[in-house]
Amino acid sequence: MGNVSLEIANLSKEFVGAKGTVTALSNVDLDVHKGEFITVIGPSGCGKSTLLRIVAGLDTQYAGHVRLNGAPIVKPGIDKGFIFQEHRLFPWLTVEKNIASDLSLNDKDVRRKVDELIELVRLKGFEKAYPRELSGGMAQRVSIARALLRQPQILLLDEPFGALDAFTRAHMQEVLLEVWRNNKTTMIFVTHDIDEAIFLADRVVILKPRPGEISAIVPVELSHPRKKASPDFQALRLKVLNQFESGEAFQFADGAGI
Template sequence: MADPIIQIEKLSKQFVSGKQTKKVLENVNLTINPGEFISIIGPSGCGKSTLLRIMGGLDTDYEGSVYFENGPIKGPGRERGFIFQDHRLLPWLTVEENIKFSLPESTENVEKIIVENLEIVGLQDVRKAYPKQLSGGMAQRVSIARALSNQPKILLLDEPFGALDAITKMHLQEEMLRLWEMEQITMIIVTHDIEEAVYLGQRVIVMDTQPGRIKQSYNIEQSIPRSRVSPEFHRQKDKIYKEFFEEKLQTFYYTI
C-alpha cells in the first residue's frame, strides 16, 4: 500500500487574543491516502477550515505534526493547490493571464498549459475574458484551472461552492468528480453541506467543536455513476445526520 499523502498526528491549535486563549483544534489525528476524495464536515467554529489551512501550509503555528509525503509541511507549496469559496481572480487580468500569473517564471510551454487546463474545465472559449465578464460558476472553474496548472498532487477545497446557486453548485460538484476520476488527484473538501459531503467523498470526516476534534469517520459506498436519488445515498446521508446533527439539535433544545 502506498504511503499516506497527508499524515496528521496529535495536532492542536489555539488562537490568542489579548489575555484570552481559544483552543480551536485538539488532538487531531488523520491519515489521507493518495487518490482519496475526503469530505470534512462539522458545525461552524469546529476548526475545519483551520485544519485545511494547516494542510495547505497557510498556517504553521500549531502543536503536533503534519506531514506531506513523509516530509513536514513548513509552508505553502505548488504541489498542494488551494481553492477558496471566492475565486480570488485578479480583476485586471484576463482568464489566461490569471493562470499564467500563478505559474513560476521558469515554466515552459505556458500556452499549452493554459489551453489544456481551460479545456479540462470547459472554458477554452473565454480565455480572453475578464473576471467581471464571467458568471460565479465560470469564475470558480477558472480558479480550478489555475490550481490544476501547477500540477498539484492534492487539491484543498474550502467550501468552494458555498456562494453559488443550487443548480451551479450541483454542476460544479459533477465537474469535481469528473476531474478527480480523470486526473487522479487527492481531493479534500471542507463543507457544511451534508449532502455535498456524502455525494463527493469516499470518506466523510465529521468534526465536533469546542474545541475542534474528529468525532467520527464514515466510509461512503457509492454506485458508479453516483446518484443523488439512490436509496444508498440517502441511507448514508441520513446516518450522518442522525448520529451527529440530531444529537446537536437535541442538546440545543434541551438547554433552552
C-alpha cells in the same frame, strides 16, 4: 487507496486572544491516501478552515505533526493548491492569463497545460474573457484550473461552492469530480452541505463542535455516478446527519466503530 499522502497526527491548535485561549482543534488524527477525495463537515467554528490552513502551510503554530509525502509541512508551496470560497481572480487578466498567473503563455509547455485545463474545466471559448464577464461558477472553474496548473500533490478547497445557487453548485460538483478523475489529485474539501460531502467523497470526516475533534470518519462506498435521490444515498445521508447532530460515533452494519 494507495500510499498515505497526508499524515496528520495528534494535531491541536489554540488561539490566544484578549479573552483567553480558544482551542480550535484537539487531537486530530487523519491519514489521507494518494488520490483520495476527503470531505470535512462540522458546525461553524469547529476548526474546518483552520485545519485546511495548517495543511496548506499558512499556519505553522500548532502542536502535533502534519506531513505531506513524509515531509513536515512548514510553509506554503506549489505542492499544495488552495481554493477559497471567493474566486480571487485578477480582474485585469483574461481567463487564460489568470490560469497561467505568473507563467508566460509564450512558453509552449505552459500554453499546452493551460489549454488542457480550460478544456477540462469546460471553459473552451472563454479564454479571452475577463472575470467581470464570468458567472460565479465559471470564475471558480478558473480558480480550480489555476490551482491545478502547477500539479499540486494535494488540493485544498474551503467551501468553494458555498456562494453558488443550487443548480450551479450541482454542475460544479460534476466538474470537480471530472477534474479529480482525470488528474487523480488528492483533495480535501470543506463544506457545510451533507449531500455535497457524500456526493463527492471517498470518506466524510465529521468534526465535533469546538474544540474540533473528529467524531467519525464515514466511508462512502457508493459507485459513481451517484444519485442523491437513491435509497442507498439517502440511507447514508441519514447516518451522517445523525452523527453530525449527535457528535457521537456510531456503529456500521459490519460492527466497525467509526
